[in-house]
Amino acid sequence: MPDSIAIVSGGMDSVTLLHHLVKVEKRHPAVITFAYGQKHDKEVAFAKAHAETLECKPFQLLDLSAFAPLFASSSLVSEQLDIPNIEAVLGDPQPSTYVPNRNMMFLALTAAWAETLQVSDIYYGAQRHDIYGYWDTTPQFLAHINAIFSLNRKMPIHIHAPFINESKTDILQRGLTMGVNYAQTWSCYEGNLKACGTCPTCAERLKAFADLQMIDPVPYMLLGN
């Protein structure tokens, strides 16, 4: 039986978090991942692959993609909106890559499952960089959501974001120490065969690898690999 739940997108941060929970914290998390009409839904397969490798059960895919019109103001979802590059989003407190209320939706659905599974700990991969554009990755958001769950009368849920004060470079460093295979992760918002290299999450990811003088094993269009 699981003793917790990890929300895993299949990107670098949440995959590293899952390995950290199993290998360092010695937890036995169930894994939940979400499809919501994101262009880069190929990430979901990587979430599943790591859950299998680490023997995390049960694995739950929640497919919200039928509700994509609800999230259609996001360039991660709408075919009418192009994914901006990193320069276009810096300085914007809520860029088009923001998905309306995504993290509260994910946490709320996961908390329902946690109550049914009778586990009180939920982990998600918020990290320091995303604070620039996403209010729902901030320490304030985390504190407020935990304040709400503390009101539950029988099954208070605690949301943990162990990497919330860490940079992507810090997270990558952790993952490399644990032997995480980053070829089996996906970050690029475009969701094409190769990563674009210029969208906000590609830019952050490439910087993290560069900081550690490493080559990202994921193929990039601009790099010709």
Place this chain on the structure above:
Amino acid sequence: MPDSIAIVSGGMDSVTLLHHLVKVEKRHPAVITFAYGQKHDKEVAFAKAHAETLECKPFQLLDLSAFAPLFASSSLVSEQLDIPNIEAVLGDPQPSTYVPNRNMMFLALTAAWAETLQVSDIYYGAQRHDIYGYWDTTPQFLAHINAIFSLNRKMPIHIHAPFINESKTDILQRGLTMGVNYAQTWSCYEGNLKACGTCPTCAERLKAFADLQMIDPVPYMLLGN
């Protein structure tokens, strides 16, 4: 274009709320309703009927019933759990009729839609009676959820629960004044052809009609109507 969103289950409280918003507050709410594997999903048709009568557009049914295993600890959902009667739930701070984290799920999904629709006001039908067993209908819950949404950097959402301090009798009195047809609402958790008359919501509903010396137009098994 809508100027707000109302969450309407098809029960007495939320249907009255919708009429109140349109007829008294002169608002133009979109309407959202949820299927989540509840035994009494016949309520959904009444939500739709009132939205049509009041010309509330768009109407959105979010069907979460594929995720019913997440909520399977609730007797409103699980076929393995019987719906308790009113005596069995009084004194229980979170009875089996509680659906895990339901209201946060509904509000979180509705808030995403609100951001995409660019409306900032969401209404839901919390009322005073439900505080006995449901932490997510309390003024504290409402205050905390609004504290979270105030962090949104471009589209702060405000959750309103105008009936949160009212009894079901107060709400019924309002509805009768506005000409609400309560034959076109459904409350009973059992979801059979006739209402059981003994489950917690039937008991509350019957008491409200009795308080006003009225006969509930919905057929009840025990009353033979």
